[in-house]
Amino acid sequence: MVRKLFPFLSWFEHYTPVKLRSDLIAGVTVALVLIPQSMAYAKLAGLPVFYGLYASFLPPMMAALFGSSYQLATGPVAVVSLMTAAALEPLATAGSPGFIAYAVLIALMVGIFQLLLGVLKLGLVVNFLSHPVVAGFTNAAALIIATSQLSSIFGVDVESGAHHYETIYNIGKAALVSTHGVTLGLAALAFAIMILLKRVNPRIPNVLVAVVITTIISWAIGFEHNYKCTIRQIASPEVRLAVTTHNVVSDGIEQETNARTLLNATIAEKGKKYGSHSQQIMELEYQLSLLNLRIEGEKARLKTLREQLRALKLTGVRQTGGSLLFYVKGTTPPGSEIYGKTWRLKIGNQKINEDMIPLVGGGAVVGDIPKGLPSFQFPGLHLGIVLNLLPIAAIISLLGFMEAISIAKAMAAKTGQRLDPNQELIGQGLSNIVGSFSQSYAVSGSFSRSAVNLQAGAVTGMSSVFTSGIVMISLLFLTPLLYYLPQSVLAAIIMMAVVNLVNVKSFIHAWQAQKYDGAIAIITFACTLVFAPHLDTGIMVGVALSLVLFLIRTMNPDIAMLSKYTDGTYRNAARFNLKQCRHIAVIRFSRSLFFSNVNYLEEKILQVVSSMPDLRHILIVANAINELDASGEETLSLLVTRLREAGYDISFSGFNDSILDVLRRTHLYDRIREDHLFRNVAFAIDSIYESTHRNSIEKDCPLMKVCFKGLEVSPDVKHRAIITDGPK
Amino acid sequence: MEIKKAGDLMISLDKYPHIPYWFTLRQAMAEIENAEFEMNGNKCPCRVLLVFDEKYQLLGTVRRRDILRGLEPEFLSNLVIEERKNYFDSGKDQPSKHPAIDKLRESILDRAQRPVSDIMLIIKATVNYDDHILRVIYEMVDNNVSVIPVLKDNRVIGALRSEDVFHEVAKLLLG
Numbered sequence: 001m002v003r004k005l006f007p008f009l010s011w012f013e014h015y016t017p018v019k020l021r022s023d024l025i026a027g028v029t030v031a032l033v034l035i036p037q038s039m040a041y042a043k044l045a046g047l048p049v050f051y052g053l054y055a056s057f058l059p060p061m062m063a064a065l066f067g068s069s070y071q072l073a074t075g076p077v078a079v080v081s082l083m084t085a086a087a088l089e090p091l092a093t094a095g096s097p098g099f100i101a102y103a104v105l106i107a108l109m110v111g112i113f114q115l116l117l118g119v120l121k122l123g124l125v126v127n128f129l130s131h132p133v134v135a136g137f138t139n140a141a142a143l144i145i146a147t148s149q150l151s152s153i154f155g156v157d158v159e160s161g162a163h164h165y166e167t168i169y170n171i172g173k174a175a176l177v178s179t180h181g182v183t184l185g186l187a188a189l190a191f192a193i194m195i196l197l198k199r200v201n202p203r204i205p206n207v208l209v210a211v212v213i214t215t216i217i218s219w220a221i222g223f224e225h226n227y228k229c230t231i232r233q234i235a236s237p238e239v240r241l242a243v244t245t246h247n248v249v250s251d252g253i254e255q256e257t258n259a260r261t262l263l264n265a266t267i268a269e270k271g272k273k274y275g276s277h278s279q280q281i282m283e284l285e286y287q288l289s290l291l292n293l294r295i296e297g298e299k300a301r302l303k304t305l306r307e308q309l310r311a312l313k314l315t316g317v318r319q320t321g322g323s324l325l326f327y328v329k330g331t332t333p334p335g336s337e338i339y340g341k342t343w344r345l346k347i348g349n350q351k352i353n354e355d356m357i358p359l360v361g362g363g364a365v366v367g368d369i370p371k372g373l374p375s376f377q378f379p380g381l382h383l384g385i386v387l388n389l390l391p392i393a394a395i396i397s398l399l400g401f402m403e404a405i406s407i408a409k410a411m412a413a414k415t416g417q418r419l420d421p422n423q424e425l426i427g428q429g430l431s432n433i434v435g436s437f438s439q440s441y442a443v444s445g446s447f448s449r450s451a452v453n454l455q456a457g458a459v460t461g462m463s464s465v466f467t468s469g470i471v472m473i474s475l476l477f478l479t480p481l482l483y484y485l486p487q488s489v490l491a492a493i494i495m496m497a498v499v500n501l502v503n504v505k506s507f508i509h510a511w512q513a514q515k516y517d518g519a520i521a522i523i524t525f526a527c528t529l530v531f532a533p534h535l536d537t538g539i540m541v542g543v544a545l546s547l548v549l550f551l552i553r554t555m556n557p558d559i560a561m562l563s564k565y566t567d568g569t570y571r572n573a574a575r576f577n578l579k580q581c582r583h584i585a586v587i588r589f590s591r592s593l594f595f596s597n598v599n600y601l602e603e604k605i606l607q608v609v610s611s612m613p614d615l616r617h618i619l620i621v622a623n624a625i626n627e628l629d630a631s632g633e634e635t636l637s638l639l640v641t642r643l644r645e646a647g648y649d650i651s652f653s654g655f656n657d658s659i660l661d662v663l664r665r666t667h668l669y670d671r672i673r674e675d676h677l678f679r680n681v682a683f684a685i686d687s688i689y690e691s692t693h694r695n696s697i698e699k700d701c702p703l704m705k706v707c708f709k710g711l712e713v714s715p716d717v718k719h720r721a722i723i724t725d726g727p728k
Numbered sequence: 729m730e731i732k733k734a735g736d737l738m739i740s741l742d743k744y745p746h747i748p749y750w751f752t753l754r755q756a757m758a759e760i761e762n763a764e765f766e767m768n769g770n771k772c773p774c775r776v777l778l779v780f781d782e783k784y785q786l787l788g789t790v791r792r793r794d795i796l797r798g799l800e801p802e803f804l805s806n807l808v809i810e811e812r813k814n815y816f817d818s819g820k821d822q823p824s825k826h827p828a829i830d831k832l833r834e835s836i837l838d839r840a841q842r843p844v845s846d847i848m849l850i851i852k853a854t855v856n857y858d859d860h861i862l863r864v865i866y867e868m869v870d871n872n873v874s875v876i877p878v879l880k881d882n883r884v885i886g887a888l889r890s891e892d893v894f895h896e897v898a899k900l901l902l903g
Contacts, residue, residue: 566749566750566845566846567846577850706845707781708749708781708785708787708845709785709787710780710781710783711785711786711851711854711877711879711883711884712785712786712882712883712884713741713780713784713785713786713883713884713885714741714880714881714883714885715883716885717740717741717742717784717884717885718742719784720746722747722748723746723747723748723780723781723782723784724782724784725782726782727748727750727782
């Protein structure tokens with residue numbers, strides 16, 4: 001019982017100093033990969049980068065302590081980070097305190113969901129996500145993740161579109177005119193370092209090397225170059241007007257949004273009083289529609305203003321007295337003392353503070369990371385938000401677990417460890433729950449870090465405990481070193497990581513196995529891309545298609561007529577071009593028999609009866625009938641009665657014991673009769689052959705002898721004795 | 729231009745190599761190695777055998793590549809095709825966990841004892857002896873077969889090879 005509650009106790013059986021050393025080396029190695037990667041994934045999740053470190057602090061340790069796998073490395077991962085961002089994008093602005101709070105709340109919800117599934121031993125629920133659906137989704141997610149980093153790679157700032165492809169289009173347009181060369185150069189350098197080191201020596205932590213080199217370069221060249229000016233320091237009256245107009249429109253939207261909230265409350269109140277179809281309500285709803293139209297119009301106007309302001313390039317000119325004036329590039333007075341290079345306005349989603357307008361003269365860096373461990377606090381719970389986030393939290397739980405368990409199985413295949421999926425769920429659940437108390441966002445198992453963990457020699461989950469320890473030391477002492485890390489390098493790290501998620505072979509493999517599975521993979525892929533950033537839509541389309549297909553398959557199971565084959569077995573006569581017996585129809589049913597397919601079986605049997613004029617006996621080969629519900633039992637009962645009344649006999653072979661129990665309970669066993677229930681086809685045919693072939697004109701029975709359907713040959717053809725003599 | 733018919737170009741069944749379905753792959757291989765046809769005064773090898781049952785009904789065909797496929801040892805047929813190719817790729821390291829190369833011969837000899845009925849292809853298409861050569865071409869291309877049985881009064885009288893059809897078309901085009 002103690003071992004069940006605290007599975008990590010098993011690590012310390014026969015734990016030697018050698019194993020401790022292996023785990024320590026592995027833990028440190030993984031931490032070197034985890035620290036830069038986690039910051040990159042936090043950025044992907046729409047959070048400040050240091051939240052990646054918070055998500056790497058307690059969760060890896062908790063997942064290892066209470067999970068099942070020894071080598072699974074838990075922490076921030078690309079797909080879950082993307083799904084977190086996608087889930088929260090409609091609710092809050094990325095990076096805002098509300099966004100962060102909701103991200104932590106999702107982690108708590110995901111953790112509770114996973115823990116409950118694990119405790120209730122419902123790990124099988126993950127089977128609802130079939131491999132083709134996951135393949136389609138993961139490939140699409142990889143593309144979405146990679147393209148979402150383009151704005152950071154090129155150093156451009158764009159307005160998000162309603163759909164992901166619109167945002168990418170905006171990025172492309174902006175990149176053509178406003179790419180920041182140094183930003184792009186540092187990203188390219190990071191790519192080059194990571195690719196080269198991976199080829200030269202995969203054991204070198206290429207991500208960390210890229211981070212160190214680019215951070216040093218960024219510090220040395222003064223990559224970050226920011227300035228805050230007042231509106232009076234902007235020389236161009238058009239620009240000043242654009243800024244003030246932006247703020248006026250922004251204020252207007254805020255006022256109208258507040259008015260809309262009040263109007264909604266009034267409508268709700270008056271609706272209760274006068275009824276929802278009263279004239280007062282109709283008038284108020286009309287006002288609400290007009291207000292919504294105005295708000296949408298103003299938002300579109302604001303979007304255009306932001307695009308114009310973001311596209312502006314300014315040149316700083318030093319004045320006498322040391323102050324700066326900013327001119328639109330190309331309009332500076334001749335002979336001016338230029339300060340810095342090109343400046344751009346940093347426009348977020350809020351009002352512009354006219355006394356402190358942020359200008360960017362260089363590239364974006366990670367910036368200040370709060371030193372110290374995250375504060376421990378219970379995530380805020382808002383019922384409305386919880387209900388809103390419930391579907392996505394469920395999907396993240398299942399996807400996250402599926403990722404973790406498939407990685408754990410891959411590790412276990414190499415180490416021979418026995419895994420317990422429900423225990424792994426508990427581990428993942430606890431890691432997310434405890435992580436949420438330390439301001440972590442949702443985490444899962446990482447394939448790349450788990451592979452590093454295994455290769456580095458991890459023997460037990462102590463390696464993840466050491467990893468958490470290294471992250472803790474980083475948070476306490478090393479965060480100032482990360483200030484100058486370029487954001488474009490983090491974007492490059494993400495893009496390199498997701499390249500491994502793209503797996504075209506999985507589509508081909510699904511298509512080769514079953515065309516409809518391939519189609520589901522492709523449809524899920526396409527829907528995920530088209531509906532992005534609403535990623536849950538893509539997955540739900542895939543799951544819905546899988547379920548529909550499953551139902552269709554169960555409704556139309558494979559039914560084959562069997563005949564004897566050359567190896568003595570009974571095979572599909574149509575497939576192997578075999579003749580069928582005139583008097584015995586051997587029918588193989590390849591699914592469990594229940595409500596959705598009983599009619600299909602009945603129709604097929606009646607079809608066979610009508611197509612075989614000399615039919616005397618039907619033998620149903622029931623090896624694949626693993627389940628028989630009430631509808632199935634009733635249909636079998638009716639069939640037995642009808643066929644026997646019509647003069648045919650019916651037998652069954654291959655029922656397993658649980659089905660025989662059902663037949664006994666319902667007394668169908670007695671109606672079929674024991675001498676008509678056989679263990680296998682051969683025995684059944686031997687038993688029923690004689691009675692069915694009395695006075696038969698059939699010379700060679702295809703159930704006793706192999707009888708192929710062949711083409712007759714002209715009698716003029718000379719026969720070879722070796723053929724006419726028959727097999728020896 | 730004389731329009732040839734299927735019956736004009738076919739090889740009569742007496743002269744076309746054929747075997748019973750219970751022949752082993754080894755026996756089928758020997759039959760193919762020994763059989764040959766004459767074309768333009770040259771001898772050309774047989775590529776496809778016809779398979780019959782003891783009642784002399786035509787059941788199917790066996791090509792050389794079907795025999796080769798049938799000889800594949802079982803331990804290899806369980807791998808995906810890329811792995812199988814890599815196993816024998818001279819530029820790649822051999823997987824250490826698979827049986828040594830000398831066991832391959834044993835496996836192949838064992839597989840060679842299987843009956844041809846395990847690997848034969850069912851007859852997909854036939855032509856009548858008075859069918860136009862173009863009809864023959866369509867059937868061959870549509871069904872991707874290189875030998876097609878020729879029937880007269882619904883009975884097989886011979887077989888038509890794609891080489892003979894091709895040769896006939898070449899004569900028309902090249903003179």
